[in-house]
Amino acid sequence: MFDHNRQHVVQNNDPKGDEWFGKFFGACVLFVMFLAAVQFACETVLAWYRDTMVWLNDTATYLAGFWPF
Incomplete structure (x- = not known):
């Protein structure tokens, strides 16, 4: 009459x-940090390059002002 089958959660x-999972998650975090470092380095180099080109252009313009022609 009564069903005494019990279901157990194992x-x-x-x-x-x-x-x-811990190692995989840690590797993902390190990979993202590596990509952030590469992006920061790339942006820094590009900004330095742009600023150098602007400085060289301004210097050339200034020096060209002394040209007598």
């Missing part, structure tokens, strides 16, 4: 799986 702890 929790399976997988420490190696947790370790794998």
